Amino acid sequence: MVAGNLDLADVLRSSIHAAAEAMNAEACSILLKDPEADALRFHIVDGPQTHGLSSAALPIDDHSIAGWVANHQEAVLIPDAYGDARFNRDWDLRTGFRTKSILCAPLVSQDRQVGVMQILNRRDGRAFDEYDLVLSQAVASLIAVAIHNAEEHEARLRAERLATIGQTIAGMAHCVKNILNGLRAGSYIIDQEMGEADTSKVARGWKIVKKNMMLLSNIVMDMLSYSKERKPLYQPCRIGDLCEDVVGLLRQQAGDKGVTLVTSSDLDEVCADESGLRRCLINLVGNAIDACSAGGGLVKVDVAAADADGRFAIRVRDNGCGMEPQAREKIFDAFFSTKGGKGTGLGLAVTKKIVEEHGGEIRVESVLGQGTEFALVLPVKPAGAASG
Numbered sequence: 322m323v324a325g326n327l328d329l330a331d332v333l334r335s336s337i338h339a340a341a342e343a344m345n346a347e348a349c350s351i352l353l354k355d356p357e358a359d360a361l362r363f364h365i366v367d368g369p370q371t372h373g374l375s376s377a378a379l380p381i382d383d384h385s386i387a388g389w390v391a392n393h394q395e396a397v398l399i400p401d402a403y404g405d406a407r408f409n410r411d412w413d414l415r416t417g418f419r420t421k422s423i424l425c426a427p428l429v430s431q432d433r434q435v436g437v438m439q440i441l442n443r444r445d446g447r448a449f450d451e452y453d454l455v456l457s458q459a460v461a462s463l464i465a466v467a468i469h470n471a472e473e474h475e476a477r478l479r480a481e482r483l484a485t486i487g488q489t490i491a492g493m494a495h496c497v498k499n500i501l502n503g504l505r506a507g508s509y510i511i512d513q514e515m516g517e518a519d520t521s522k523v524a525r526g527w528k529i530v531k532k533n534m535m536l537l538s539n540i541v542m543d544m545l546s547y548s549k550e551r552k553p554l555y556q557p558c559r560i561g562d563l564c565e566d567v568v569g570l571l572r573q574q575a576g577d578k579g580v581t582l583v584t585s586s587d588l589d590e591v592c593a594d595e596s597g598l599r600r601c602l603i604n605l606v607g608n609a610i611d612a613c614s615a616g617g618g619l620v621k622v623d624v625a626a627a628d629a630d631g632r633f634a635i636r637v638r639d640n641g642c643g644m645e646p647q648a649r650e651k652i653f654d655a656f657f658s659t660k661g662g663k664g665t666g667l668g669l670a671v672t673k674k675i676v677e678e679h680g681g682e683i684r685v686e687s688v689l690g691q692g693t694e695f696a697l698v699l700p701v702k703p704a705g706a707a708s709g
């Protein structure tokens with residue numbers, strides 16, 4: 322079905338209207354085949370009385386002219402509709418239109434039946450002639466090609482959309498599967514060691530479980546933040562404490578890799594959506610830890626005081642691997658990741674979205690092999706925050 326494709330509907334409407342004008346006709350219509358209902362449906366109707374026709378269905382059988390043409394795949398010229406046994410008067414009763422002469426041609430493209438085209442009544446009262454019939458068949462074949470092309474285009478777009486959704490889901494599933502493997506490994510150690518006097522192995526298993534639960538919770542939170550439009554909930558926020566919190570949350574992950582986390586703040590209180598900024602920082606600090614090589618890694622989180630424009634900056638700097646310029650171009654695209662099954666590629670897309678919803682901007686500087694700095698530049702008092 323092509324119903325719903327506005328561009329195509331416009332093309333069909335103007336082509337059949339032009340054809341009807343050329344033949345000095347009062348009314349015209351295009352009916353498309355609805356394969357599910359094995360019927361024709363009015364798709365374009367143009368004329369003085371079209372009320373009640375839009376999307377109305379007509380069986381493909383010999384009890385109407387359009388049904389007969391679709392059934393037999395043959396164009397017809399009917400000089401006197403009421404004198405033809407196939408003519409169905411119900412449609413005239415329904416619309417109040419009085420059909421006299423009809424041209425009806427099948428719409429067939431590459432041996433596939435797509436519908437029929439009808440042209441009704443010459444304005445000068447005469448019946449249509451053989452010349453009009455040939456012209457209507459030529460117009461019908463052009464219309465059928467346009468419909469066929471539009472359907473192919475739709476099908477291609479649908480296939481591309483499905484492929485993208487498929488790839489995204491496959492990437493996510495792979496990432497979640499790896500985390501679940503971690504959870505299973507941690508739970509297994511706990512199971513094995515439960516009841517033993519030595520609790521150190523239980524503690525190790527529990528640490529693995531906690532780490533993977535946090536990873537899973539981050540993915541779910543990122544998916545939620547990315548999929549929903551959200552107005553920030555501005556509240557007074559002690560920004561230095563928030564950075565300390567996030568660093569505390571990721572200290573174990575950093576410690577396991579020998580990465581040192583430090584934080585400092587020049588600023589006391591700002592007005593911000595705390596849970597949104599927390600998500601941004603978890604993503605930036607998490608990425609910075611990932612970028613550091615094992616041992617010797619350093620990640621600094623600094624809050625710099627407001628500038629003349631009333632904006633403050635949170636900077637997350639690491640001495641990790643840095644980025645290739647080509648990767649740098651794509652990092653804010655959803656699902657771009659260089660981490661294989663260990664990343665969904667949603668972290669920075671979500672961070673950017675939250676920062677922009679917050680009236681701020683995100684900047685990045687990176688030197689391959691030396692490190693990266695992300696800066697979130699945000700208003701101290703965002704527009705939309707309650708004054709006072």
Ligand SMILES: Nc1ncnc2c1ncn2[C@@H]1O[C@H](COP(=O)(O)OP(=O)(O)OP(=O)(O)O)[C@@H](O)[C@H]1O
Nearest residue numbers: 608609612643652658659664665666667668669693
């Ligand atoms: N500090 C950084 N240093 C080097 N590369 C980085 C840094 N931060 C991000 N990147 C690059 O940007 C990519 C996208 O980051 P993003 O946070 O969106 O996704 P991810 O970390 O791969 O997965 P996740 O959705 O689990 O966070 C990363 O895969 C990485 O290649």
Ligand SMILES: [Mg+2]
Nearest residue numbers: 604608668669
């Ligand atoms: Mg990330």
